[in-house]
Amino acid sequence: MSRERLYLYDTTLRDGAQTNGVDFTLHDKKLIASLLDDLGIDYVEGGYPGANPLDTEFFGTEQKLERATFAAFGMTRRPGRSASNDPGIAMLIDAKADAICFVAKSSEYQVRVALETTNEENIASIRDSVSLAKDKGREVLVDCEHFFDGYKANPEFALQCAKAAYESGARWVVLCDTNGGTMPDEVEAIVGEVVKHIPGAHVGIHAHNDTEQAVANSFAAVRAGARQIQGTLNGLGERCGNANLCSMIPTLKLKKEFADKFEIGVSDDKLASLVQVSRALDNILDRAPNPHAPYVGGSAFVTKTGIHASAVLKDPQTYEHVPPESIGNHRKVLVSDQAGKSNVLAELARTNIQFDRDDPRLSRLVEKLKEREAAGYAYESANASFDLLARSTLGTVPEFFRVDKFDVNVEQRYNSHGQRVTVAMAVIKVEVDGETLISAAEGNGPVNALDVALRKDLGKYQKYIEGLKLVDYRVRILNGGTEAVTRVLIESEDEDGRRWTTIGVSPNIIDASFQALMDSVVYKLVQSNAPV
């Protein structure tokens, strides 16, 4: 049975750029466009030439995309002006892009209140703008802004706008749920009406996530006949974001309902790179990935409870709706106080530590984990500390060095210029190979000073930790109050880009931090097979 083609249109670089806190550079934009092209997205919207200097610059040079159609976004001609005499449209025509996506109002209320013009002039503006762009040889799309709200208030006018776009030669008429408040059943019913007037193969959907249903709304439109979905990577976008392509692509590829009926431009191979693509965007934005993101999140295939864990180990299908590898993700069975032996064994297997199921040390490890977790340790978030605990229960972690004592001091006073200054200093005394080494260091704060002092001189081990750096430091107070227990998580990175997380728990934040720092250094030495 031949499958219908369903098109994907990405607006990460335009609607995604509206996200509060997102600020792409020119380089970012180029990189993201080529990521999308490589992934197999059909249309890449680069931005809005003329709206800001960056987008104008971006559209000033040809983007060399392999297969994606590169689109520029902008407004239809202004009321009372001819299309050929509209500076906004001139910018769009000048933009180096294959396609032009016009945004046009399709709600009577919006035309009156926001645009302050007449219905007739609005429709004329759509016709004129589309015709001009078609004449200039561009593929044309029209985003019908506020389509669903407009349709609910005045279906005739909303349809007239959409039909004007199609009849003037637009390849795609995209129905926008601009304010994001429409429900999936409404979308399905309204798109069902639209495709009676415009062939579904020319209808697209642009949904926002304001009721957390952008994905469901997009699929509802496809069910009703629409054949283009607009969205963004990681659901970036103004307010609550746009429909998330990283959630929709796997569903379209892996769920029978869609996979049997539709073909999309993303191949199976490329689907397996989706986690990478999602992470690449987070890296560009310097954002922490959302661990709970569907399909691509670090926790999307994590099992924590004991009973679930043992079932997953019997047959992954019991608790996984799709195979994690298909999108480049992987299964993880967590160690936590919910855990039984099964979780622990699975985690050990992943970290390549051999334990026999009947080894009495395994029960000891499970006991130790439970005790520690009751005290506030969270090993599920600290893979390296878990690794060390497991190895030390096996008896194979050597004492590379020994910290005899440390002393951290923070002083706040007025300096000779009458300014208030805070100085943090640490002294540490370490024994390595029978030799006593004392190091001192200043830092921005007590933990930084201690970290610098600890790693200043570890004798013969120094070479193994040269490239090590702390990339994240998190603190949580358990139970509230300064007298409560403090949990510190430290993420470290070595010169090869490997990352690991360690944990410390203590009533004293300095002690907790020091435990995590120590684990990080020792873990690195174990991994490097440093000689004792």
Added chain:
Amino acid sequence: MSRERLYLYDTTLRDGAQTNGVDFTLHDKKLIASLLDDLGIDYVEGGYPGANPLDTEFFGTEQKLERATFAAFGMTRRPGRSASNDPGIAMLIDAKADAICFVAKSSEYQVRVALETTNEENIASIRDSVSLAKDKGREVLVDCEHFFDGYKANPEFALQCAKAAYESGARWVVLCDTNGGTMPDEVEAIVGEVVKHIPGAHVGIHAHNDTEQAVANSFAAVRAGARQIQGTLNGLGERCGNANLCSMIPTLKLKKEFADKFEIGVSDDKLASLVQVSRALDNILDRAPNPHAPYVGGSAFVTKTGIHASAVLKDPQTYEHVPPESIGNHRKVLVSDQAGKSNVLAELARTNIQFDRDDPRLSRLVEKLKEREAAGYAYESANASFDLLARSTLGTVPEFFRVDKFDVNVEQRYNSHGQRVTVAMAVIKVEVDGETLISAAEGNGPVNALDVALRKDLGKYQKYIEGLKLVDYRVRILNGGTEAVTRVLIESEDEDGRRWTTIGVSPNIIDASFQALMDSVVYKLVQSNAPV
């Protein structure tokens, strides 16, 4: 027209506790249960007694909830055992809870692979467990695990399981999309079949977010006849989370399709506290709130400058699908200094500080706030620090005392018994009324030592701060890395039970903590009208 009652069941404390990285304390659980009760949630599931020591302890004492039904979660009896002789069920019966929610398999495949028993025994287990709990006077719910996957493979068996639960006396049969892979149209079709056998008023839906459609799936079930929705605050939950109550409640209350047909336990007043409730959970978990969360996110009603913004200023309806105030959120249009002033004036009015709109000091305060917030201060979370900043800009905060210097020391070493000990000590030099006072104190950690030393002797002000205590201390690292900026929030309480929050920001955690401690003491003196 009379509206049907739709019930909300919260599982933040059970399914939400499965979230990777979430670790509730007993105090957290109590707090969250009372938040949910106050919000108007019908059922609060407290956890799984017997699964871990914390949940067992939690169910050991009566939770005093005003109106919510408090539920304990657990398994039906094990295969080949009688219900009255099953230790798991005994734990559930012993648990201090109004209702018991049994989880039972309803998929033939799961019964065979995960449970390793027969279909008949599985159904017998459901009947026996429900009957026993009913006999003991509990309201009973049955979570039919893997219901949708089970139904698709063998509809008869899935239905048999659900019917067994209902016929044995379960008040609710909850259909679970355990692996989270079911599509909304499948949910609607399958629930539509189920309600032909079990009245919809006894059918619930439990959806997971693995395809980003948990909310849509829950609503699809309601459209098909289900009358209970299970979910969690902020969509907490294993893997990609559960259906998000913070997204669903506003839709149920504000969208005509639901509001006209259904009544829920959350009043309009309580709906307006939803942002607060969502933030409270983040605070308990020490998580940064998701700014893009539907309805409750900080960016959910943010409009970037430009065409949208001017339309929003003409009529908010142009770009808002619901009024932000209805859920306790607010519109943000960052167009001009004027908008900033309005926000600040509103905040000042709340704290009873009189400022004239044209007072030049108001612009100064707005500038100061902008600078401070850019540096990491978050005054919306620190009412007392905001109050002090506003008063000091007005010029009315006296210098009650002056801290000349402090010195904090943390030492870790071996004591004479060979035990590793960590000692924290602080010395502080304060000038009060021309007199110099030096105090020293030990503490559990550096901040505690500093706090104790600061409040040990403040001369004539001592009597005002006698009853003051710290009730919460939170730390967040902004930008990651030990060298990044640290934000400290301290919540204090006086002898009359009044609470206030203060903030400090610095690269040095001790300095940041000290700022917050100082603000707390000064705020108390201002509030007490202490004489200078």
